Amino acid sequence: MAFLKLLARHHNQLSAQTCRLSVAAAAAVLPDTAIWTPAPLITVSPAARSLFHVAIDVSDSPELAVSHTRAGQYLQLRVPRVAKPSFLAIASPPSLAAARGVFEFLVKSVPGSTAELLCNLRKGDIVELSHIMGNGFDIDRISPPEKFQTVIIFATGSGISPIRSLIEAGFGADQRSDVRLYYGARNLERMAYQDRFKNWEASGVDIVPVLSQPDDTWTGDSGFVQAAFSKAKRTFSPRSTGAVLCGRRRMAEEVTSVLLANGVPAEKILKNF
Numbered sequence: 001m002a003f004l005k006l007l008a009r010h011h012n013q014l015s016a017q018t019c020r021l022s023v024a025a026a027a028a029v030l031p032d033t034a035i036w037t038p039a040p041l042i043t044v045s046p047a048a049r050s051l052f053h054v055a056i057d058v059s060d061s062p063e064l065a066v067s068h069t070r071a072g073q074y075l076q077l078r079v080p081r082v083a084k085p086s087f088l089a090i091a092s093p094p095s096l097a098a099a100r101g102v103f104e105f106l107v108k109s110v111p112g113s114t115a116e117l118l119c120n121l122r123k124g125d126i127v128e129l130s131h132i133m134g135n136g137f138d139i140d141r142i143s144p145p146e147k148f149q150t151v152i153i154f155a156t157g158s159g160i161s162p163i164r165s166l167i168e169a170g171f172g173a174d175q176r177s178d179v180r181l182y183y184g185a186r187n188l189e190r191m192a193y194q195d196r197f198k199n200w201e202a203s204g205v206d207i208v209p210v211l212s213q214p215d216d217t218w219t220g221d222s223g224f225v226q227a228a229f230s231k232a233k234r235t236f237s238p239r240s241t242g243a244v245l246c247g248r249r250r251m252a253e254e255v256t257s258v259l260l261a262n263g264v265p266a267e268k269i270l271k272n273f
Helices: 002-012 023-027 062-066 092-100 115-121 157-169 194-202 225-232 249-261
Strands: 038-047 051-057 075-078 086-087 102-108 125-129 150-154 177-186 204-212 241-246 269-271
Touching: 038 102, 051 115, 062 092, 075 115, 086 102, 086 115, 086 157, 092 157, 102 115, 102 157, 150 157, 150 194, 150 225, 150 249, 157 177, 157 241, 157 249, 177 225, 194 204, 204 225, 241 249, 249 269
Parallel strands: 150 177, 150 241, 177 204, 241 269
Antiparallel strands: 038 051, 038 125, 051 102, 075 086, 075 125
16 A cells, blocks of 8 residues: 555656766666566665665576676666656676676665655565666776876765775775775765775775764764865875766766866766766
């Protein structure tokens, strides 16, 4: 009954946005030309407030599984009896799909959206997946590590999803002298993947959480990630620096402007759209 109510609400709010990929990227795909692959859910569980960890079994579709080759790629997902898909960046590294036939996602449950319906499904329920889309993060542009010793990563909200894929896929972070992740969220309750921070830091990534609406006990950076980066005033050589961005458009635009003003070449600022 609850699922049927969600379906009704979905049809009344077809304009709801369900992901943070660019509108241009989404509009460039014609849903009715996609080839849809049915796949069962492995798990749907809370990851943070309004965010859910979703794992999908694609082991019966090996061609789809191995087509995920680069962090930052995404796909479309449909739930039963709903035509409108949701665009979702893949959160797991490509190696997980290749070895175990699993795609993992971090999904924001937006009221009235396909994403909300997905987050209310259960293990064993069948969803439909499109082919893999996008070129992902072209890490070759900031390689080899010895030439690009500084990599600055910016993520906000569910934009951390493809960043997780990047970090866990590996990009030579431990061979670079300065790799920072500025990760923004409203508060700690809305910050996913905190349980992974220790492993990420062990791989060579310095985690800088930034909260826009922290409580009184917070002693870390507050505000927005672009401001936290500027405030840090850490020196770096722009010609040996790369950056990776994923999150709100305003953040991406402002961070790009700051990096360009500091001499970082535009082609070294990576985005997944």
